[in-house]
Amino acid sequence: xxxxxxxxxxxxxxxxxxxxxxxxxxxxxxxxxxxxxxxxxxxxxxxxxxxxxxxxxxxxxxxxxxxxxxxxxxxxxxxxxxxxxxxxxxxxxxxxxxxxxxxxxxxxxxxxxxxxxxxx
Numbered sequence: 001x002x003x004x005x006x007x008x009x010x011x012x013x014x015x016x017x018x019x020x021x022x023x024x025x026x027x028x029x030x031x032x033x034x035x036x037x038x039x040x041x042x043x044x045x046x047x048x049x050x051x052x053x054x055x056x057x058x059x060x061x062x063x064x065x066x067x068x069x070x071x072x073x074x075x076x077x078x079x080x081x082x083x084x085x086x087x088x089x090x091x092x093x094x095x096x097x098x099x100x101x102x103x104x105x106x107x108x109x110x111x112x113x114x115x116x117x118x119x120x
Contacts, residue, residue, distance in 0.1 A: 010057075013055055014031065017041070020111060025046070027044055027046075028044050029043045030043040035085075038077035038080065040078055040081050040082060046098070046113070048096060049096040050091060050096065051098045051099075052078055052100070053099075054078060055101070056070060070115065075116045075119055078099060079099070079118050097118070098113065099114070099118065100115050101115040
């Protein structure tokens with residue numbers, strides 16, 4: 001599969017994740033926030049908590065399950081991009097921050113809140 005198709009598939013499942021977040025009380029602030037360090041799929045508010053969310057999809061278990069794709073390296077990238085986002089938007093250090101994953105395995109959607117802690 002080429003990058004164009006991968007992006008289309010990614011967009012499709014990010015749409016599913018956004019709908020799931022909205023249906024469960026979240027408020028989407030931004031999608032596909034990028035900088036030179038990497039990208040965060042969805043930035044949202046869950047109550048008064050700022051959430052940086054990674055979306056992972058697996059059609060079946062052959063390539064592992066969705067959660068296994070959010071490894072230490074990916075977590076580190078998300079944290080660096082999140083730090084930049086907070087600085088850029090002058091978000092106070094007192095604001096609660098969380099790192100979540102929306103995991104989509106086949107047709108099952110799970111919102112894994114507080115999936116990992118901030119990595120320096």
